[in-house]
Amino acid sequence: MTALSAHTLDRLGYGDTVIHRLDPRAKTLATLVFVLTVVSFPKYVVAPLIPLALFPLTLMILGEIPPAAILKRTAAVSPFAVLVGMFNPVFDTQPMAQIAGLTITGGWISFASILVRFLLTVSAALALVATTSFPRICQGLDAMKVPRAFIVQMLFLYRYLFVLVEEGTRLKRARDLRRFGRRRGMRLRVAASLIGVLFLRTYERAERVYLAMCARGFDGRLRLPQRLRFRAADALFVVGTAAACGLLRFLPLVEWLGRWAGGWTPGTA
Amino acid sequence: MHMADALLSPAVGGAFIAASSATLAFSAYRLGRQPDERRVPLMGVLGAFVFAAQMINFTIPGTGSSGHLGGGMLLAILLGPYAAFLVIASVLVVQSLFFLDGGILALGTNLFNLGVWPCFLGLLIYRAIVGRHVEGWRMWLGACVAVVVSLELGAAGVVIQTMLSGRTDLPFGRFLALMLGIHFPIALVEGIATAAVVQYVRAIRPGVVENGLGLSGSPPMGKRTLAPVVISFLAVAVLTGGVLAWFASEHPDGLEWAIARVRGSEQSEAESPVPALERLQQKTALMPDYDFPRRGEDQSASAGAADEPAATLPVNVGTSAAGLLGAALTLALTALLAVATYGFRPRARRAP
Numbered sequence: 147m148t149a150l151s152a153h154t155l156d157r158l159g160y161g162d163t164v165i166h167r168l169d170p171r172a173k174t175l176a177t178l179v180f181v182l183t184v185v186s187f188p189k190y191v192v193a194p195l196i197p198l199a200l201f202p203l204t205l206m207i208l209g210e211i212p213p214a215a216i217l218k219r220t221a222a223v224s225p226f227a228v229l230v231g232m233f234n235p236v237f238d239t240q241p242m243a244q245i246a247g248l249t250i251t252g253g254w255i256s257f258a259s260i261l262v263r264f265l266l267t268v269s270a271a272l273a274l275v276a277t278t279s280f281p282r283i284c285q286g287l288d289a290m291k292v293p294r295a296f297i298v299q300m301l302f303l304y305r306y307l308f309v310l311v312e313e314g315t316r317l318k319r320a321r322d323l324r325r326f327g328r329r330r331g332m333r334l335r336v337a338a339s340l341i342g343v344l345f346l347r348t349y350e351r352a353e354r355v356y357l358a359m360c361a362r363g364f365d366g367r368l369r370l371p372q373r374l375r376f377r378a379a380d381a382l383f384v385v386g387t388a389a390a391c392g393l394l395r396f397l398p399l400v401e402w403l404g405r406w407a408g409g410w411t412p413g414t415a
Numbered sequence: 416m417h418m419a420d421a422l423l424s425p426a427v428g429g430a431f432i433a434a435s436s437a438t439l440a441f442s443a444y445r446l447g448r449q450p451d452e453r454r455v456p457l458m459g460v461l462g463a464f465v466f467a468a469q470m471i472n473f474t475i476p477g478t479g480s481s482g483h484l485g486g487g488m489l490l491a492i493l494l495g496p497y498a499a500f501l502v503i504a505s506v507l508v509v510q511s512l513f514f515l516d517g518g519i520l521a522l523g524t525n526l527f528n529l530g531v532w533p534c535f536l537g538l539l540i541y542r543a544i545v546g547r548h549v550e551g552w553r554m555w556l557g558a559c560v561a562v563v564v565s566l567e568l569g570a571a572g573v574v575i576q577t578m579l580s581g582r583t584d585l586p587f588g589r590f591l592a593l594m595l596g597i598h599f600p601i602a603l604v605e606g607i608a609t610a611a612v613v614q615y616v617r618a619i620r621p622g623v624v625e626n627g628l629g630l631s632g633s634p635p636m637g638k639r640t641l642a643p644v645v646i647s648f649l650a651v652a653v654l655t656g657g658v659l660a661w662f663a664s665e666h667p668d669g670l671e672w673a674i675a676r677v678r679g680s681e682q683s684e685a686e687s688p689v690p691a692l693e694r695l696q697q698k699t700a701l702m703p704d705y706d707f708p709r710r711g712e713d714q715s716a717s718a719g720a721a722d723e724p725a726a727t728l729p730v731n732v733g734t735s736a737a738g739l740l741g742a743a744l745t746l747a748l749t750a751l752l753a754v755a756t757y758g759f760r761p762r763a764r765r766a767p
Contacts, residue, residue, distance in 0.1 A: 152513040181520045186425045189581060219515065227419035230583050237584035253584060260421050260582060267420035267518045274519075275512040283512075293443035300505045302459020307466055307509065314467030321471075329474060332481065337473035338608055341484060342615030344471070345493075348464040349623070352457040359456060366452040 151219060153308060155272070158211055159279035165209035170278050170286030172380035176201075176387040177274045183391040184266045190242065190255045193400045195262045201387065202269040209277035216272055220265065231260035280304045289374050298368045306351075314344055417510070418525050418573050420518030424580035431576065432523030438531060439504055442497040454498060461490065462502045466509075475604050482604060487533040488562045489609045492541060493624065496534045503530040528572040532565035540564055549617065549624055558613065559606030566602035570594040 159166075165173075180201050187195055206216060238253035275283070281301060288297045317340050325331020356364075393399070420428070446454070465486040472481045486506075490499040507525050510516040517525045544557035574591045577583050583590070617624050 155513055177519060181420055181518065182425050182428075185420060185423055185428065185520060226417060227421040230422060230577060230585070234584045237586065256582070256584065263421035264419060267520070268515055271512060271515065271519050280509075280512070293440055295443040295446055296439060296501055296504065298455060299458055299462065299501050300508060302456060303462035303502075303505045303509060306460050306463035310460070310463040310467035311470060314470035318471050332472070332474040334473045334476065334604070334608060335611065337471050337484075338611030339615050340471050341468045341608075341612045342619065344467055345464060345612065345616055346620055348460050348467075349457070349620075352460040353453075355456040355460065356453050360452075364452065366450060366455075368455070 151215075154215055155219065155276055156280065156308075158215070158276040159282070161210060161277070163209050163277070165205055165277040168277075168383055169374060169376050169380040170282040171290055171374070171376060172383050173205075173274055173278050174283065174286055174290075176384050177270050179384075179388050179391055180270050181267050183395050184263055184270075186395065187259070187263075189259065190252060192255060192258045192262055193404075194394065194398065195259065195266065197394050197400060198266055198391070199269075201390070202266070202273040205273035205277055206269075209273070211273070211276045216269065216276070219272060220268055227260055227264045231257045231264075234260070285370065285374060288370055294368070297370070301368075301370075310344075310348060313347065317344060417517035418521045418528065418576055420520045422577045422580060422582045423520055423524065424582070425520075427576050427580045428520040428523060430523075431527050432520070435504075435523040435526040435530070438500065439526070442500045445497045446501065458494065458498050458502050459505075461494065462505045462509075465490065465502075465506050473608075475600070482601070484608050484612070485529075485566075485605050487529055488537055488541070488558065488565065488605070489612055491534045491538045492558070492609070492613060496538050499538075500530050500534040503534065524572070524576050528569035528576075532568045532572075533561070536568070537561040537565035549613070554613065555607070555610045558610035559603060562606035562609060563599065563602040566598050566605065567595055570598040 180198070184195065184198055205211075206213070234257045235251060235253035238251060238256060240252045241249045242252040242255050243250045278286075281304065284297050284300050284304075287300075288294065321331060321336065321340060468486055469483045472483045474480070475482045487499075487503055490502050493499075494502065504526050507517070507522060507529065511518060511522055511525070538561065541557045541561035544560060545553050548554075571591060571594070574587070574594050577585075578587055578590070585593075613624055
């Protein structure tokens with residue numbers, strides 16, 4: 147995993163577009179509805195999943211997210227789902243469809259389905275975080291009554307994430323400069339000492355942070371700004387997403403389109 | 416070994432979100448009972464520490480590859496179960512959003528697999544072996560056994576969740592053996608690394624580890640209070656996950672067949688206690704040709720034939736072609752729409 151691109155992703159969340167201005171609760175809810183819709187399709191479904199790509203695409207286009215950033219992120223993900231899905235063609239060899247004399251087995255169809263699901267769910271999560279800054283997501287979760295201790299935890303983690311990753315990278319760079327390319331320097335014992343040092347520095351940093359908070363009047367409770375307003379536009383966004391997901395889920399739109407187009411093409415239908 | 420959205424069914428994902436949220440709320444409640452203001456920044460910064468520690472890679476002994484610390488067990492040992500669970504949860508949320516590990520729906524399963532086991536069971540094992548003496552071979556053994564047990568349970572969790580969701584055709588036994596086999600050396604290295612870090616920290620700053628980072632809210636927990644909680648909500652999770660996923664799964668796969676056989680009834684599907692769900696599912700199968708052969712017509716026959724690969728399907732060339740053509744057209748339309756909108760977007764109005 148690379149912290150640098152996570153940083154780019156983080157910066158994108160602070161944009162100011164129609165999508166960025168939506169209430170974080172609305173976006174989180176809509177994303178959850180979307181992911182549930184994608185995941186609820188039966189195993190051997192590929193084609194009806196494709197129009198669902200409209201949701202992340204709409205968010206990214208209206209949110210002015212550069213497509214290159216998103217594509218690079220998606221390609222860099224380690225796809226556990228893809229690894230597991232790869233076995234489906236091996237074990238499921240029932241013929242399912244026949245296209246131009248080529249028999250396609252169920253395994254390939256379900257593998258393709260997993261791939262499409264993977265792309266859709268990953269890009270939806272990306273679209274959410276690229277159009278909503280993490281503090282705003284936390285603010286939304288707080289308004290949705292997630293335990294305050296957890297919200298505070300996430301906000302603190304986020305505040306120090308890039309600071310500490312920077313520190314870890316510095317330690318790693320220092321070690322790599324001193325080992326002159328030799329494998330001995332990469333030993334577990336060395337790394338464990340470095341992680342121990344990192345831990346103690348972190349521990350001391352926490353003490354400093356605590357003292358600084360006390361100096362600013364910290365009394366054990368954290369006050370979060372409560373200025374979220376769930377407007378008509380937010381409600382419309384959630385209802386619209388849910389309706390679109392429902393339509394694509396329960397109506398065979400893709401098949402109708404195919405049949406309609408097939409009527410104009412000789413040889414099919 | 417983050418579970419992914421693409422491998423989950425809504426029922427399994429939902430059940431584990433429920434189980435993990437309950438544990439999260441319980442942990443937050445337990446922490447709130449012993450408030451300690453110093454813990455607030457410490458926990459937050461330690462969450463960030465996990466990411467930083469993962470930057471420092473090392474060679475895995477005996478192999479050429481390199482790995483990094485996972486950190487779950489280290490947090491549990493240093494922070495105690497409840498605080499560690501909250502920290503791991505926050506780490507997983509950030510991983511799912513910024514690093515695309517897992518997904519939003521899969522958060523529940525990931526928190527269960529990677530959080531519950533090390534924080535609750537793993538820590539119990541560690542404390543049982545180590546006792547009051549955090550040094551010498553007992554600490555190494557304790558850390559290794561705790562990490563191996565909790566990581567292997569997590570890996571088994573991934574297998575069970577994937578099978579319950581019915582998305583893979585891997586045979587259960589082989590999938591399980593594969594995952595457990597892959598994770599055993601990983602867990603061993605993680606255990607050794609965890610013990611090494613604990614030992615180093617103890618050597619430099621004596622007392623920090625024993626006193627739970629000097630926090631009041633993390634005393635050694637009693638076994639009495641914890642075991643019933645763990646067992647009861649495990650049972651709830653397994654039951655809800657199992658029962659819901661069984662009805663939600665649309666394809667009589669190996670597991671379902673096994674359940675049917677265990678029940679001794681070949682008609683388990685026809686006599687579903689949730690007929691409405693079943694009907695809804697049949698109605699919502701958009702491409703009946705993609706579905707398993709004629710489940711609507713003769714339930715008992717289809718359930719009986721479920722274990723042997725059914726005869727060739729009534730392949731409907733027209734429908735397949737229509738589906739494919741429709742998919743291609745949709746793809747083209749979507750791409751066209753995207754390109755057009757990107758092309759005509761006013762470039763001046765850039766976000767700062």
